[in-house]
Amino acid sequence: MADNKLQHYVPKCHLRPFGHGDELRSINLYNLSSSQFIRGASLKGQCASDYFYGEDGMVEHALQHWEGRYSTVLRSLAVDPHAATIDDLSLLREFALLQTFRTRGHVTRLTELVRRQREDILAASEGRRLDIMKELPIRQAVDMSIGHFLNSRASVTDLDSCLIVNGTRKQLVTSDDPAVLTNRYFLQRLREESSGLISAGAILYLPLSPRLAFLAFDGDIYYAPDRQGNVISVNKAEAISELNEMQVLNSKHNIYYGDPRAEAQVGEEMERFTQRRRTELVHIQYFRLTGIKNEVEHYEPMDALEIRPGGEWITSFNFLQVHPSRWTRLLNFRLRPRFVDTGTRVGHIRPRVVVPGRHRKKVDRPIILGKKPRL
Incomplete structure (x- = not known):
């Protein structure tokens, strides 16, 4: 049995730079459910559940590998972010990817997907008895999430990566689901x-401290006009609020901040941004097989799932991503973005992306130079 019963889905090494008090053992937070500020909450009890990764401790022990390396890099970058190396940025990119999969928020999205699909199948079965999963157990969902991370690590290696240095009076905040993929x-x-x-245009964001953040993005779609080396220096307070909005929209229950004097700032941002939080977590679309031509299967979308004798259908789903009221001004669209049009439901993908399960994506369609996007 694991020695540590309380297991963190957002590690303390991420939350601690946002902490305060003696040895940063406490943290300030805004709870979205109660719309209340809580000062000096114990850092130990945040973003944790009993045996979240299981009682054998194997998964939690494996995660300590990334957490230890992350802590080491973060301490170094806190002293001099301009000294960031390619290896440092690669580690932060991988840690941010891990954090998108390991939180309770992601596990909730997985269980919601299974629940929604079960309801659709039962509704379409017209009373027929079907042997389908009643629900996805939390422990199984956690294992699936970690497996998705391990299988997806190569998929983000082509993303351009840099640090954001906050030179304003506003603080960067974090949350109980801090890594934002949009x-x-x-x-x-x-x-x-x-x-x-x-996908072409992917953006991965993770705050590191009230003064530092990590950003990875598709360099064939966007560019960072104010970037110098591996650093973007920010001196406009509204640019920090744009980053904080992504935390508000992506969080499950809590927003965390450092200095208690930032309470007014956090309150103002909550009032501005909470109305854009999504209530729907996952979008599901069903397609029926309409025929096969030249060994290619053709499908058409269904308004609702229909189960017919001898009929074939497939499911397409995606977890809904944050859509802020204003996108970060730190990235601009390129005049001629580059992408590969797959001609499938996958849509536009990045030219240099590595697809999970393959060494390198074989591009059967030409790279397209797009027109300037509509803003």
Whole structure:
């Protein structure tokens, strides 16, 4: 049995730079459910559940590998962010990816997907008895999440990465689901929700402290106009609020901040941004097989799942990503973005992306130089 019963899905090494008090053992937070500020909450009890990763301690022990390396890099960058190396940024990118999968928020999205699909299948079965999973156990969902991370590590190695240094009076905040994966290109230009890790336009953001953050992005779609080396220096307070909005929209229950004097700032940002929080976690679309031509299967979308004798259907789903009221000004669209159009539901992907399960994505379609996006 694991020695540590209380297991963190957001590690203390991430929360501690946002802490305060003696040895940073406490932290300030805003609870979204109660709309209340809580000062000096114990750091130990935040973002943790009893045996979240199981009682044998194997998964938790394995995660300590990334947490230890993350802590070492973070201490170094806190002293001099301009000294960040390619290896440092690669470690932060991998840690941010891990954090997108290991939180209770992601596990909730997985269990919600199973619940929604079960309801759709039962509704379409018209009373027929079916042997389908009643629900996805939390422990199984956690194992699936960690497996997804391990299988997806190569999918983000092509993303351009840098640090954000906050030179304003405003503080960067973090949350109980701090790593934000979103896609301005899909949401704003293509008007599509269905993007993933390999999609063109992917953005991965993780705050590191009230004064430092990590940003990874598709360099074929965006560029950072104020970047110098591996650092973007920010001196406009509203640019920090734009980053904080992503935390508000992505969080499950709590927003964490450092200096208690930032309470007014956090309150103002809560009032501005909470109305954009999504109530729906996952989008599911069903497609029926309509025929096969030249050995290619053709499907058409269904308004609702229909189960017919001898019929075939497939499911497409995506977890809904944050869509802020204003996208970060730290990234601009390139005049001629580059992407690969797969001609499938996957849509546009990055030219240099590594697809999980393969050494390198074989590009059967040409790289397209796009027009300037509509803003």
